[in-house]
Amino acid sequence: MDKFGKSQPVKRVEDVRFLTGEGRYVDDISPDQALHAYFFRSSVAHGVIASLDVSGAREAEGVHAVLTIDDLEAAGMDISMVSTVLKNRDGSDGAKPLRPMLAKGKVRFVGEPVAVVIADTLVQARDAAELIDLEIDDLPAHMDMSRGGEALHDEAPENLAYDWGLGDEDATRKAFDTAAKTVSLEVGDNRIIVNSLEPRGCYAEWQDGKLHVSNNGQGVWNHKDNLKRVFGLDDDHVRVTNPDTGGGFGMKGMTYPEYFSVAQAARAVGRPVRWMSDRTEAMLSDNGGRDLTSLAELAFDENNRITAYRVSTKCNLGAYNSQFGQPIQATLFSRVLMGVYDVQTTWLQVEGYYTNTVQVDAYRGAGRPEAIYVLERVMDRAARELGIDPWDLRRINFIKPEQFPYMSATGENYDVGEFDRLLTRAAHEADRAGFEARKAADAKNGLLRGQGLCYYIESILGDPSEGAKVEFNEDGTVFIYVGTQSNGQGHETVYAQFLSDQTGIPAELIHVIQGDSDLIKQGGGTGGSRSVTTQSTATLATVAKMTEAFTAFLADEMGVPASEISFDDERFRADGSNMTPTMLEVADLAREKAVTICWCIMNARRCQGAAIPTGRMCPRW
Numbered sequence: 001m002d003k004f005g006k007s008q009p010v011k012r013v014e015d016v017r018f019l020t021g022e023g024r025y026v027d028d029i030s031p032d033q034a035l036h037a038y039f040f041r042s043s044v045a046h047g048v049i050a051s052l053d054v055s056g057a058r059e060a061e062g063v064h065a066v067l068t069i070d071d072l073e074a075a076g077m078d079i080s081m082v083s084t085v086l087k088n089r090d091g092s093d094g095a096k097p098l099r100p101m102l103a104k105g106k107v108r109f110v111g112e113p114v115a116v117v118i119a120d121t122l123v124q125a126r127d128a129a130e131l132i133d134l135e136i137d138d139l140p141a142h143m144d145m146s147r148g149g150e151a152l153h154d155e156a157p158e159n160l161a162y163d164w165g166l167g168d169e170d171a172t173r174k175a176f177d178t179a180a181k182t183v184s185l186e187v188g189d190n191r192i193i194v195n196s197l198e199p200r201g202c203y204a205e206w207q208d209g210k211l212h213v214s215n216n217g218q219g220v221w222n223h224k225d226n227l228k229r230v231f232g233l234d235d236d237h238v239r240v241t242n243p244d245t246g247g248g249f250g251m252k253g254m255t256y257p258e259y260f261s262v263a264q265a266a267r268a269v270g271r272p273v274r275w276m277s278d279r280t281e282a283m284l285s286d287n288g289g290r291d292l293t294s295l296a297e298l299a300f301d302e303n304n305r306i307t308a309y310r311v312s313t314k315c316n317l318g319a320y321n322s323q324f325g326q327p328i329q330a331t332l333f334s335r336v337l338m339g340v341y342d343v344q345t346t347w348l349q350v351e352g353y354y355t356n357t358v359q360v361d362a363y364r365g366a367g368r369p370e371a372i373y374v375l376e377r378v379m380d381r382a383a384r385e386l387g388i389d390p391w392d393l394r395r396i397n398f399i400k401p402e403q404f405p406y407m408s409a410t411g412e413n414y415d416v417g418e419f420d421r422l423l424t425r426a427a428h429e430a431d432r433a434g435f436e437a438r439k440a441a442d443a444k445n446g447l448l449r450g451q452g453l454c455y456y457i458e459s460i461l462g463d464p465s466e467g468a469k470v471e472f473n474e475d476g477t478v479f480i481y482v483g484t485q486s487n488g489q490g491h492e493t494v495y496a497q498f499l500s501d502q503t504g505i506p507a508e509l510i511h512v513i514q515g516d517s518d519l520i521k522q523g524g525g526t527g528g529s530r531s532v533t534t535q536s537t538a539t540l541a542t543v544a545k546m547t548e549a550f551t552a553f554l555a556d557e558m559g560v561p562a563s564e565i566s567f568d569d570e571r572f573r574a575d576g577s578n579m580t581p582t583m584l585e586v587a588d589l590a591r592e593k594a595v596t597i598c599w600c601i602m603n604a605r606r607c608q609g610a611a612i613p614t615g616r617m618c619p620r621w
Contacts, residue, residue, distance in 0.1 A: 047136035220525070327367075337375070559577060
């Protein structure tokens, strides 16, 4: 029996196939006769490539090709990895040195790919890589987040990638000069190795001049755009797919050198090529997360109200700019700089440094958790130094309900918020009043009990627009095409259930289609904590358009004006008509009468054309 009412807990539909070994991960679905790729990587952190001889590897058993950067350039590829660059405080651009897909002239971190071996088996490819002769003239490794040391790039002679600032530095300085009390704290946020359950991998194949790359990413369009750029292909000649993906966490949201090298290898040998990272390789080559140090300072008046906030951050970019590496600890950090507190005088200054380590980029919240961590740590330090309860200090400085909508000092619009009410509820649920008694009881048993408090607010990122398309099939099933990409979050269950709640279509008849650039022409993928929020909004817009189209069709069938027909999330109804059809029944009726009913929502804009009851789809999607 179905549970009564909406918003009831349900079992995740995708878990059955995952738990029974039926998941379709990229290493499970590589084409027949695909060759194997193995990447030969630098074991030196910094040095000049004196010589590189791959002739022995090319002659090894089972080897079809060995590619170096010279081969990629000879093939006419754009060998540069894309990156986002900030503006410095003086208005100039941040550093943008070339990041080649395979090492060119120098190596700059342990794990940097130097060559790729293509062979019949992975063992043969790995064995052949042992025959590569690489001579490197070592250079001093630069590991400090500070100016100076051996330069990694000519474009950044002091290893400073950017010097960025946001806010009013002079006003903030004056507020500190006149403050009744100031508090400061240096907060280190160590580097993270992501370690997704499924390491990165891909396969590539060419057919009639069209490139297909399948990888376990967080969306297909970023990869498609870059493959088009690198190979000089038009939109119709690149397809990217994401099968089941075993964890992303931001790390799989950007492009990596391996995908382009594998694609070129497939073109060069005329056969599909597959690559799957192992765990050691992942630790050497996957983008890291965090890795910054921040000095946070608060200025207070005599009533313990914050009058100004100042943060000075130094962050590690690794050896090169990753795709989104520069903005993470700058513009993204700034989105929630002041958290839930009413402070309009702020200054954030960030310096990004190149070091001889693997790149750093987005990881689980990408800049916003780091900002809140720094802020809440210094709030706790302030409470201790001011001699005030940390809960009360937060209450004093909350943005008040009557201040909404509220524009933060960094330009974020907060529409609503009852921060004190939530904190009071948290205190009740945690039985804060009984904490001291529990602490004393533990102390008698030689145990220590503490209490931590962090008030988090999120700012979702990525493309704020999203698309949704719904297709009614002749067998009674329904497809919903989405632009986001599940990495294990349960999107197949969430999106089907949400569409079911809005339309009355049984959730078990709804199938979620994702991760194919040929089926879904645009979307934002998964990243920036955006997926459910933006995708559900797009689905609501699509349902509204579906309802409008079905209502217009039903006016003749029900014999009443369209304006008198209503939909109650399950059935269409109208006074004076005995018909109360469901959406599935209306779709069947339209199909029987060969009536075309079209709609779609693309990029949050409505398009007059989409799902056609015969099961064919609008070509404009």
